[in-house]
Amino acid sequence: MLMQGSGKAARVHYLAGTFRLLSDGDHVICAMTGARIPLHELKYWSVARQEPYIDAETSLKAEAKASS
Incomplete structure (x- = not known):
């Protein structure tokens, strides 16, 4: 269930078109903006x-930054 770990950042493995939770949490942090x-x-x-x-x-x- 996605809402487990309320208030805690989840650890996520990102796949093409989906993602898999590695640890419970209810959010992630944007890599560019925080x-x-x-x-x-x-x-x-x-x-x-x-x-x-x-x-x-x-x-x-982010893609442009990674490509430069």
């Missing part, structure tokens, strides 16, 4: 870098 992302709102991440992002714009910025 914003808290509730698991039920998590939509953007990098499989290669294993990083979550708050939104599409931030994901694109």
Whole structure:
């Protein structure tokens, strides 16, 4: 269940199109902004870098930064 570990950051393994919880929690932290992302709102991440992002714009910025 996604809501276990309320108030605690989850450890997540990011896969293509899905993710797998490695430890209970209810959120992750955006790799670029430091914003808290509730698991039920998590939509953007990098499989290669294993990083979550708050939104599409931030994901694109991370990709551009990694490519430079």
